[in-house]
Amino acid sequence: MVNTADSSQDIAHSAPVTGPVLGNDGRPLKASLARSLRRQKLRALGLIAPLLIFVLLTFIAPIADMLFRSVENNIVGDVLPRTVVALKDWDETTGELPDNATFKAMALDLKEAVEDKSHTRLGSRLNYEQSGISSLFRQTGRKVKRLDVEETTDFVAAFEDMNKKWMDVENWQTIKAFSGRFTDGYFLAAADLTKGPEGIERVPENEQIYYTLLLRTLKMSLIITFSCILLGYPIAFLLATLPLRTSNLLLILVLLPFWTSLLVRTSAWKVLLQQQGVINDTLVWLGLVADNARLELINNQTGTIIAMTHILLPFMILPLFSVMKTIPPSYVRAAKSLGANDWTAFWRVYFPQSVPGIGAGSILCFILSIGYYITPEIVGGTKGVFISNRIAYHISSSLNWGLAAALGTLLLVVVLGLYWLYDKFVGIDNVKLG
Amino acid sequence: MALPIYASPLQRAWYYGFRTICTLIFLFLIVPILVILPLSFNAEDFFTFTPEMLRFDPEGYSLKHYRDFFSNSDWQNAVVNSLRIAPMATFLSVSFGTLAAIGLSQPHVPFRRAIMAILISPMIVPLIISAAGMYFFYSRIGLQGTYWGVVMAHAALGIPFVIITVTATLVGFDNSLTRAAANMGAGPVRTFFRIQMPLILPGVISGGLFAFITSFDEVVVVLFVGSAGQKTLPWQMFTGLREQISPTILAVATILIAISIALLTVVELLRRRSERLRGMSPG
Numbered sequence: 001m002v003n004t005a006d007s008s009q010d011i012a013h014s015a016p017v018t019g020p021v022l023g024n025d026g027r028p029l030k031a032s033l034a035r036s037l038r039r040q041k042l043r044a045l046g047l048i049a050p051l052l053i054f055v056l057l058t059f060i061a062p063i064a065d066m067l068f069r070s071v072e073n074n075i076v077g078d079v080l081p082r083t084v085v086a087l088k089d090w091d092e093t094t095g096e097l098p099d100n101a102t103f104k105a106m107a108l109d110l111k112e113a114v115e116d117k118s119h120t121r122l123g124s125r126l127n128y129e130q131s132g133i134s135s136l137f138r139q140t141g142r143k144v145k146r147l148d149v150e151e152t153t154d155f156v157a158a159f160e161d162m163n164k165k166w167m168d169v170e171n172w173q174t175i176k177a178f179s180g181r182f183t184d185g186y187f188l189a190a191a192d193l194t195k196g197p198e199g200i201e202r203v204p205e206n207e208q209i210y211y212t213l214l215l216r217t218l219k220m221s222l223i224i225t226f227s228c229i230l231l232g233y234p235i236a237f238l239l240a241t242l243p244l245r246t247s248n249l250l251l252i253l254v255l256l257p258f259w260t261s262l263l264v265r266t267s268a269w270k271v272l273l274q275q276q277g278v279i280n281d282t283l284v285w286l287g288l289v290a291d292n293a294r295l296e297l298i299n300n301q302t303g304t305i306i307a308m309t310h311i312l313l314p315f316m317i318l319p320l321f322s323v324m325k326t327i328p329p330s331y332v333r334a335a336k337s338l339g340a341n342d343w344t345a346f347w348r349v350y351f352p353q354s355v356p357g358i359g360a361g362s363i364l365c366f367i368l369s370i371g372y373y374i375t376p377e378i379v380g381g382t383k384g385v386f387i388s389n390r391i392a393y394h395i396s397s398s399l400n401w402g403l404a405a406a407l408g409t410l411l412l413v414v415v416l417g418l419y420w421l422y423d424k425f426v427g428i429d430n431v432k433l434g
Numbered sequence: 435m436a437l438p439i440y441a442s443p444l445q446r447a448w449y450y451g452f453r454t455i456c457t458l459i460f461l462f463l464i465v466p467i468l469v470i471l472p473l474s475f476n477a478e479d480f481f482t483f484t485p486e487m488l489r490f491d492p493e494g495y496s497l498k499h500y501r502d503f504f505s506n507s508d509w510q511n512a513v514v515n516s517l518r519i520a521p522m523a524t525f526l527s528v529s530f531g532t533l534a535a536i537g538l539s540q541p542h543v544p545f546r547r548a549i550m551a552i553l554i555s556p557m558i559v560p561l562i563i564s565a566a567g568m569y570f571f572y573s574r575i576g577l578q579g580t581y582w583g584v585v586m587a588h589a590a591l592g593i594p595f596v597i598i599t600v601t602a603t604l605v606g607f608d609n610s611l612t613r614a615a616a617n618m619g620a621g622p623v624r625t626f627f628r629i630q631m632p633l634i635l636p637g638v639i640s641g642g643l644f645a646f647i648t649s650f651d652e653v654v655v656v657l658f659v660g661s662a663g664q665k666t667l668p669w670q671m672f673t674g675l676r677e678q679i680s681p682t683i684l685a686v687a688t689i690l691i692a693i694s695i696a697l698l699t700v701v702e703l704l705r706r707r708s709e710r711l712r713g714m715s716p717g
Contacts, residue, residue, distance in 0.1 A: 037542060040540060044540040045537065045543070047540075048534045048537040050530050052534070052553070054590070055590055058586045058589065058590040059564065060555070062567030062568040063564070064567075065571040066566055235456060238452075238453075238456045250460070252698075255698055256464065256695065259697060260690070260694045261650075261668065261687075261694065262653075262668075263653060263672060263675070267470075267675055267684070268467060268687065269466060270675055271473065271481040276482060310462065313462075342445065370560070371563065373561065373654050388562035392562060395658065401570065405566065408562070408567070411562075415563075416558075
């Protein structure tokens with residue numbers, strides 16, 4: 001691009017020694033270089049842009065939407081605009097009911113809400129926070145149609161007439177507490193907390209499902225990761241020490257399950273683990289288990305742990321294997337020639353060098369396992385399900401999308417934190433496939 | 435690690451003991467998949483070996499579960515849906531992904547790490563979270579329950595695999611080849627299709643296979659983003675496993691195992707070819 005002979009001439013008679021070095025087009029060389037660099041950057045960005053926009057639209061926007069939904073609470077303000085304004089001046093700590101004007105505002109809001117039935121949606125939204133509110137709104141919605149707003153003066157009495165529960169200060173407190181545009185209610189619910197009149201408190205022991213579920217998810221993921229290490233380490237060790245030809249052949253045995261459809265493997269376990277399945281039949285035939293005392297291997301935690309260990313084992317073996325391949329065999333030989341016995345040579349020399357592989361494999365297995373949905377759903381029964389199954393339940397069955405989003409956000413934070421660790425120790429760029 | 439002749443009895447015992455343990459673990463890995471194969475030919479509607487099967491009596495074996503699979507309209511619809519969704523999703527992720535991988539492999543890319551993190555994220559985020567987010571967002575913009583919604587969701591999930599495999603192939607790519615082509619008067623498009631593409635093709639194909647398998651195998655996202663009209667094969671299997679499990683599922687599983695063996699072979703051959711090509715190119 002730049003002719004050096006010309007530019008040296010340029011320097012010789014056009015510029016003082018201290019001035020900028022010029023190219024043969026008369027521009028400073030530095031500027032031309034910067035421009036060409038900029039053009040290169042733009043070209044690269046131009047190539048990346050279509051995909052980046054695609055991923056932002058199809059993937060990042062949904063995730064952002066989920067994060068937003070976990071705190072979004074527009075429904076109260078949208079359905080009861082007047083009430084929300086009127087409730088602003090009400091002091092909920094005194095234990096007294098709101099004034100007549102607030103009741104009137106509620107009547108006007110409800111009358112409008114009944115038109116498009118949004119009061120039932122509001123009812124089910126507030127029902128997540130306080131059970132019973134849903135039916136209160138539904139019943140009042142039917143009666144409020146007959147209420148003549150022009151004629152009535154005592155709205156408190158009118159509401160008492162429609163449903164006694166309106167005299168319950170708690171209901172008003174709930175409406176006021178969740179009248180903001182944003183709420184932390186879903187996150188509190190996801191952490192088994194609730195907003196009582198005296199601030200945030202724990203829900204009763206027997207209703208603490210999410211805490212138990214999260215603990216179970218973490219505990220079972222740890223067990224699964226640990227079983228993967230236990231089963232994966234010998235295999236990776238064997239593969240790394242065998243001659244290349246044999247190890248390539250044996251590697252196929254690891255890669256085949258890795259490539260087999262997840263549902264195929266899950267159905268295999270569903271079939272094998274049944275009480276009348278192959279494993280129990282074999283055990284009975286061998287005489288290890290009595291026919292009337294067949295093992296319960298499915299629809300409980302055992303089922304989930306066995307199936308998930310099988311499914312995640314390749315994710316442990318492959319990183320372990322790639323780390324072990326780089327450990328020079330001469331180190332162990334050197335240790336032995338210096339007098340170490342087999343165990344010492346392994347434990348003091350070989351094992352420490354394979355620890356990065358264990359770390360990489362464990363984080364990978366753990367991350368994959370805490371987000372698993374399909375396998376626990378099929379072989380886990382009720383006792384062996386994970387937090388993801390609860391998320392799915394809230395999306396498709398209970399329709400409490402806000403809580404599903406909050407649980408999803410918590411899970412996402414845990415997974416991203418673990419990935420940050422993974423990136424620090426292993427590097428995302430080192431992710432290898434197959 | 436052959437056993438030396440001077441090994442002590444203890445070493446000898448450990449040597450064979452270790453091999454036995456490893457054999458058992460290999461069996462744990464492979465037997466669940468292999469057991470499916472003979473069970474799918476069961477003449478009865480059982481999920482275990484019948485006495486006839488154990489005696490290798492031909493009476494105990496039949497193709498009835500396969501016949502059921504090929505004649506049942508639910509399964510056939512599911513196959514058709516899978517074959518309509520997966521290739522389109524693969525096409526989208528491969529075409530966008532290859533372009534972006536070439537862009538990412540240039541020497542000067544601003545915000546490289548951030549861009550890479552965004553593009554890889556569909557692989558990192560647990561599927562249930564992706565599914566939840568996509569369900570919420572796609573129902574806002576009217577894509578939920580549509581063919582294109584599922585295709586776009588699957589394409590997004592397949593993109594990280596394409597990016598990873600193609601950038602890995604591009605590491606060994608000799609950039610002087612494109613410069614030489616440009617020097618001889620080829621335009622950027624021609625250089626791409628005649629010079630760069632043939633050389634990175636193994637990476638592109640194996641990335642495409644990964645993307646295809648991701649979509650073909652995916653059930654969580656399609657459960658939420660799709661509707662009855664997009665019921666894919668994994669979805670049908672999932673419903674079958676959860677509700678009334680019928681032995682037809684074993685026949686389907688056997689067919690899918692055959693497909694994965696074929697894919698595994700193709701990827702392995704491509705990897706070898708790519709390594710050979712890389713060994714040939716200068717530098």
